[in-house]
Amino acid sequence: MSREEILRRIRAATADITSPPDIPRRYQPAGSPAGRTDDGLADRFAERAGDYRATVRRCRAADAAQVIADAVTARAARRIGVPQGFPAEWSALLPDPVPDEPPLDVAALDSLDGVVTTCAVAIAETGTIVLDTGPGQGSRAFTLVPDYHVAVVRTGQIVAAVPDAVAALDPARPLTWISGPSATSDIELIRVEGVHGPRTLDIVIVAD
Amino acid sequence: MTFLGMPGAPRGVGQLRQREPFPEAAAGALGDRQLRRNLGHATSTIRAKRAAAVAEVADWEDLRAAGAAIKDEVLAHLDRYLVQLEDQVAARGGTVHWACDANQANQIVTDLVRATGQAEVVKVKSMATQEIGLNESLSAAGITATETDLAELIVQLGHDTPSHILVPAIHRNRSQIRDIFLREMPDAPPGLTDEPAELAAAARAHLRRKFLAAQVAISGANFAIAETGTLAVVESEGNGRMCLTLPRTLITVMGIEKILPAWRDLEVFLQLLPRSSTAERMNPYTSMWTGAAEGQDFHLVLLDNGRTATLADPAGRAALRCIRCSACLNVCPVYERAGGHAYGSVYPGPIGAVLSPQLTGVADNPDLPFASTLCGACYDVCPVAIDIPAMLVHLRSRVVDDKRARHHGPTPEAATMKGLAWTMSDARRWAWALRASRAGRLLGRRRGRIRNLPGPLAAWTVSRDLPRPPAQTFRDWWRTRPLASQRDAATSGLRSEERATREDGAVKGEWGGGWGPGGERGK
Numbered sequence: 001m002s003r004e005e006i007l008r009r010i011r012a013a014t015a016d017i018t019s020p021p022d023i024p025r026r027y028q029p030a031g032s033p034a035g036r037t038d039d040g041l042a043d044r045f046a047e048r049a050g051d052y053r054a055t056v057r058r059c060r061a062a063d064a065a066q067v068i069a070d071a072v073t074a075r076a077a078r079r080i081g082v083p084q085g086f087p088a089e090w091s092a093l094l095p096d097p098v099p100d101e102p103p104l105d106v107a108a109l110d111s112l113d114g115v116v117t118t119c120a121v122a123i124a125e126t127g128t129i130v131l132d133t134g135p136g137q138g139s140r141a142f143t144l145v146p147d148y149h150v151a152v153v154r155t156g157q158i159v160a161a162v163p164d165a166v167a168a169l170d171p172a173r174p175l176t177w178i179s180g181p182s183a184t185s186d187i188e189l190i191r192v193e194g195v196h197g198p199r200t201l202d203i204v205i206v207a208d
Numbered sequence: 209m210t211f212l213g214m215p216g217a218p219r220g221v222g223q224l225r226q227r228e229p230f231p232e233a234a235a236g237a238l239g240d241r242q243l244r245r246n247l248g249h250a251t252s253t254i255r256a257k258r259a260a261a262v263a264e265v266a267d268w269e270d271l272r273a274a275g276a277a278i279k280d281e282v283l284a285h286l287d288r289y290l291v292q293l294e295d296q297v298a299a300r301g302g303t304v305h306w307a308c309d310a311n312q313a314n315q316i317v318t319d320l321v322r323a324t325g326q327a328e329v330v331k332v333k334s335m336a337t338q339e340i341g342l343n344e345s346l347s348a349a350g351i352t353a354t355e356t357d358l359a360e361l362i363v364q365l366g367h368d369t370p371s372h373i374l375v376p377a378i379h380r381n382r383s384q385i386r387d388i389f390l391r392e393m394p395d396a397p398p399g400l401t402d403e404p405a406e407l408a409a410a411a412r413a414h415l416r417r418k419f420l421a422a423q424v425a426i427s428g429a430n431f432a433i434a435e436t437g438t439l440a441v442v443e444s445e446g447n448g449r450m451c452l453t454l455p456r457t458l459i460t461v462m463g464i465e466k467i468l469p470a471w472r473d474l475e476v477f478l479q480l481l482p483r484s485s486t487a488e489r490m491n492p493y494t495s496m497w498t499g500a501a502e503g504q505d506f507h508l509v510l511l512d513n514g515r516t517a518t519l520a521d522p523a524g525r526a527a528l529r530c531i532r533c534s535a536c537l538n539v540c541p542v543y544e545r546a547g548g549h550a551y552g553s554v555y556p557g558p559i560g561a562v563l564s565p566q567l568t569g570v571a572d573n574p575d576l577p578f579a580s581t582l583c584g585a586c587y588d589v590c591p592v593a594i595d596i597p598a599m600l601v602h603l604r605s606r607v608v609d610d611k612r613a614r615h616h617g618p619t620p621e622a623a624t625m626k627g628l629a630w631t632m633s634d635a636r637r638w639a640w641a642l643r644a645s646r647a648g649r650l651l652g653r654r655r656g657r658i659r660n661l662p663g664p665l666a667a668w669t670v671s672r673d674l675p676r677p678p679a680q681t682f683r684d685w686w687r688t689r690p691l692a693s694q695r696d697a698a699t700s701g702l703r704s705e706e707r708a709t710r711e712d713g714a715v716k717g718e719w720g721g722g723w724g725p726g727g728e729r730g731k
Binding site for chain 1: 214246249250253254266267270271273274277278280281283284285286287290291300306307308312356357358359362375376377378381382385404405407408409411412415416419420433436438444445446447449450452453454464471472474475476478479486488489490491492493494495496497498501502510512516517519520522525
């Protein structure tokens, strides 16, 4: 009923529009050349993620387990949730890993000190990581309820800009775009990090 | 101009209408020094930040042009895109509902919540649900809705209304917020200070139990992709993620204009929105989901509530491009001083002045198109290039047409203009009227300004002061001068005018004909 009524109203309201607009896409599309070398992208991503007060560490693949464990220890965290599909060689040195297998319920997640995950893609220009609940990333709740999140990014996953990320992602999957720890500016426009999402975000960039 | 068969947002529900004339509502705000300080600080801070965030993007104007055109494409084929969106959401296990207006939407949501057997829901900040007064409707049905955005929580606990699209509690400072928390939040720590970090921590603790136990959430949406059925919510605090992820049932209420045609279009809007809105390269969290994600029960409510009426006006429909970034509020000299509450509607500032009257019909918000200086700053910052000043002028004419259509006989304004025309078209009448204006010197003796004119003339001074008339009119003064100096002044005036005409080809206007209507000049 309402459906047909709304569609009828729309058709009547737009009857005068005869030529739909051309969409000028003169902006920089996906695959633009700016900073395409892997090193340049990783530098920029590290700088921009740092601007949002995520703590960024960089390492070679061989050192990843140690650097991840160091990050966790530096936060005085012990019980760290480890999702299905997270590379075993990266979680090997965690003090007290808690496997998300079977998936932890909300209460169990709430009792963790933090979680460690991989990501689907990372954006250099904005310092963003995107999770798509794929292997090594856990459910959406997995990276939300605990107060501390360590995200591991391989340099090959870093793209230059937002259009590259949109092109690389699958909209059929639930997606979470994360740029720094949760924040609010609702009180006098003063930025406060850490409201409801994880208050602490560490990023480890592993060279491919 | 009326649009037959296109009803606007109904009266008696929601928050889209002025409760008092804008000048009266603004007068209260203008007299509140604390409010003006809060607003001035907040708007100037975010103005500077936005300018920096935008300046960093080399192709900003190209993104803006694309954003405007994509939204125009949506509006041109809105019927097709809505049906496509519905198909995609349904194919992925979601249920789509259609609501012609606020009452229908509130009923649909109330029924959906009742069907879950729950009496409590958590909410993500949503302009659409404020527009329709959903919380009040749920409350009348015995359902408690808790706002989870920090600013919305401040507004809700303060028994207040939002005054800004992005930062709804912009009118409150930190000590006011602390007082509200101590008064209204039973679990607020007793020694709570007014440090923003401490206040945010108190809100986190207060809401955390609710999040972890919530069974039903209600959200709005920033974007809906017709091609894929994907919905997107853009936020900062993580309360959005909590609501969208943890509860079993998710109900999303969305204006029908929120659609983007294709997945790819997000590459434009995820650049335009964060930088225009919070002045960030990217907001902390954006959630996207398609249909029933991770086993949730998902309902999408598509809301008209005056949007098709807006769509029917070719000179007004571009207001539906709006992505609610609020950049226009922060640059508006009227908003900066009057604040959001003066507009009456949940949509304040320049965009509210063009959107609210179109959603309700101009008769219900007749002052809003006039609540602007037409300075054009709003157009300059709009990420989807809505020409708000031109639209304001258009809506002013709709307000006048509407008044004319409903009044039998001339309106007071029309009568005044007619009287003025009669007076000004005759030299003697005009000279007499000018001299008579000196009677006005009886007023405003103390301040040198007239704050209240008597009788029907009072309408003029509702929103402005009038200078006290001088003791002598210009004409009388002119006549007292010696004849020779009159002639010199007149000829030198003419000479400079001829020069101007030669140099820039300016058309000789009425200025050359004399100082007053009727061509009377010093004799």
